[in-house]
Amino acid sequence: MEQPRITECCFLSLPKKGYRIIWEVTQQCPYSCGYCFTWSSPKREKLECDISRLISKMQTLADVIPIDDVLVTGGEPLMVANEIVPMLEFLTNRGISFSISTNLHNEHLYSVISRYKPRAVNLSIDPPSDRSASSAFKADFGRIREKLKVIEDSGSNAKLTAVISRETYRNVPALLEFLTELIDQNSMINKIAFNREYPVGFAAESQPQTKAELAKPFSLISEWSQEIPIQVSLVNWSEFHAPVQACPAGKHIVSVQQNGDVTPCSLLYNLSRSFRCGNLIEDRVDMIVGQLTSFATDLETYYRQTEEKTRPCGTCEHKSKCGGGCLAMLPIAWNHIPRRTCQINPERVKDHERLLISQFHTNYHEIYSPQPQKFAAPDEQIAKAVEDRMRDYVRRKLVPSDLAHTMEHIDSVVRLAKLITKEENASEKITIPAAYFHDIAPREPAMHHMHTHKSAILAEQYLKRTGLFTSEEIVHIQYCIMTSSYGSYLLGYRPLSLEAKVVRDADWLDAIGARGVARVFAFGQAHGAREMGKIIHDPEGLPITIDMNITGPDKNPIYHFFTKLLKIYHLLETPTAKRLGKERHNYMVQFLKQYQTESELVLPAHKQLPLRFV
Numbered sequence: 001m002e003q004p005r006i007t008e009c010c011f012l013s014l015p016k017k018g019y020r021i022i023w024e025v026t027q028q029c030p031y032s033c034g035y036c037f038t039w040s041s042p043k044r045e046k047l048e049c050d051i052s053r054l055i056s057k058m059q060t061l062a063d064v065i066p067i068d069d070v071l072v073t074g075g076e077p078l079m080v081a082n083e084i085v086p087m088l089e090f091l092t093n094r095g096i097s098f099s100i101s102t103n104l105h106n107e108h109l110y111s112v113i114s115r116y117k118p119r120a121v122n123l124s125i126d127p128p129s130d131r132s133a134s135s136a137f138k139a140d141f142g143r144i145r146e147k148l149k150v151i152e153d154s155g156s157n158a159k160l161t162a163v164i165s166r167e168t169y170r171n172v173p174a175l176l177e178f179l180t181e182l183i184d185q186n187s188m189i190n191k192i193a194f195n196r197e198y199p200v201g202f203a204a205e206s207q208p209q210t211k212a213e214l215a216k217p218f219s220l221i222s223e224w225s226q227e228i229p230i231q232v233s234l235v236n237w238s239e240f241h242a243p244v245q246a247c248p249a250g251k252h253i254v255s256v257q258q259n260g261d262v263t264p265c266s267l268l269y270n271l272s273r274s275f276r277c278g279n280l281i282e283d284r285v286d287m288i289v290g291q292l293t294s295f296a297t298d299l300e301t302y303y304r305q306t307e308e309k310t311r312p313c314g315t316c317e318h319k320s321k322c323g324g325g326c327l328a329m330l331p332i333a334w335n336h337i338p339r340r341t342c343q344i345n346p347e348r349v350k351d352h353e354r355l356l357i358s359q360f361h362t363n364y365h366e367i368y369s370p371q372p373q374k375f376a377a378p379d380e381q382i383a384k385a386v387e388d389r390m391r392d393y394v395r396r397k398l399v400p401s402d403l404a405h406t407m408e409h410i411d412s413v414v415r416l417a418k419l420i421t422k423e424e425n426a427s428e429k430i431t432i433p434a435a436y437f438h439d440i441a442p443r444e445p446a447m448h449h450m451h452t453h454k455s456a457i458l459a460e461q462y463l464k465r466t467g468l469f470t471s472e473e474i475v476h477i478q479y480c481i482m483t484s485s486y487g488s489y490l491l492g493y494r495p496l497s498l499e500a501k502v503v504r505d506a507d508w509l510d511a512i513g514a515r516g517v518a519r520v521f522a523f524g525q526a527h528g529a530r531e532m533g534k535i536i537h538d539p540e541g542l543p544i545t546i547d548m549n550i551t552g553p554d555k556n557p558i559y560h561f562f563t564k565l566l567k568i569y570h571l572l573e574t575p576t577a578k579r580l581g582k583e584r585h586n587y588m589v590q591f592l593k594q595y596q597t598e599s600e601l602v603l604p605a606h607k608q609l610p611l612r613f614v
Contacts, residue, residue, distance in 0.1 A: 004225040004232035008245055008326035010267070012193060012233055013099075014252050015068035022255040022266055023058070025051070025084055026075040030105055048258040049281050051083045057280035058256060059090055064285050069119070073101040075258070078109040088116040099159075104147040114154035120190070121151045122159045127168040127175040141178050148186050157190045164217055165197040172217040176224045183228055194221055196236040214240075236326070246303075246323025250296035256280065262288050264295050268327065276547070291555060294528075299327060375476055377427035377499055386468065387432060393462055394436045401443045402526030404519035409510060410439060416506035416580075423576040430473065430499040433463060434480035435506055452488050456481040480504075486564055490547055495573060505577035508568045513584025516565055517591055524557035533558025534599070539566060539592040561592060
């Protein structure tokens, strides 16, 4: 047997054409696996829509895009086995195959599913942890044997998945020994996957395993795979292979969540709800498909541009095969910092930008952990000549992404930052440089939120050269920049220091009010919006549960009011900003009401919307 296949994508079966739908039917589960990310992100909605309504919409989705296969997962899908029967009947009638990820906790409920002949049943079989390596481990294996017998009797194949975590990697030999027995005794086992723990989003509180820790398990699994007659895959072991694969998110994989949200990949959704491409219950299917297509195109553009900027990639013999890897797993090491992975020679691609960012995070944790608000900010003013030189540098380096992010925007944020700094007794030496540099780096396709990290690096490079700022002050300025954007907020960054609150408030105030109205339409037009948009929510109704897209622009300017702009006033931190923001927020509400009134008057009668919000 050849060495096991190694992949970044946790979905091993990918259609060459069409889509594989990952349907997370429920968040309910009778188990509490420590590595599971189903409930890990505080931004995930702990609610589920009516399954019958969702099934109806998914059937409409199947009429619009070519669905090749469906993975039914969760949570534990058997918890809602009877409710998903109409969808299974639909798939059977359409000739669309499906598989199911389940721990088979209830044989009766599994019989409801098995009538529709799933292509495969995915079972978890993890190594024992150091705390349960004896009798409990054997009991778990005994239950696996019983479950495999149930699957065999139903006429389905089985795929086994083991998660190798920091707690269990030492016990891989015991797992392999048992798997050898299972394979000998069960001919319907046709695939085994060894997954690394997925440290994505808010699930990544602890550091993932190091390459040194994984080297021995990798070697053992590789040798073992050559002795068995079935396919073995190592998922997300990217340190041990090259070239990396292309991310199929949005192109061949689509994830449908329990609440109807559609996202290119469930791992991305766990990073942030902002990766959603719409909701099947609330949005038109053609709009959702358009968002998926746009995401896939932006992702390809992002990797192509990254490759062009990474000099060693230009001469690499694997250039034509390397796809850039999994977008969700790129942030694995440094808090949402993207990286390219090259296994031919780990030193070959040494991303200078990544090195700077990692250094920044090291300094950040040294200074601000655990209470950044206690940093003693300098009580100094910035000389006019120093500020003039700083502004001139930013003006020359700035490459505006659109009309909403020109020097005019930066000047407006600086003016607001000065006003709030004075009223709140914050440090001008920290807030003014942060305000000037907060948007100096352009937004890139598929990774719009990364511009704050890059802006922080450019600020450090300039401020060091001036000789006027201490290392501690520079990191404090970088912290203000890193926490300033709405995308950073959606990814969990919070402004804990007074100066960071001032800079974020200044930036966000320029996004609302009359200037905000002008800027949102300028931004939308520059980034490919094809319509102004329609108002389908009450602008005075809170909370609004949809969030903006952090990988690219929202679908239209009006929609962006509801995903971001109408929320800003309620998230402002300083009393001064709240006082300024109230009038601006009310202006936007009145604008949206007037916009709807005028839009309904000019629409043809047969297209008029009822004067209500849904």
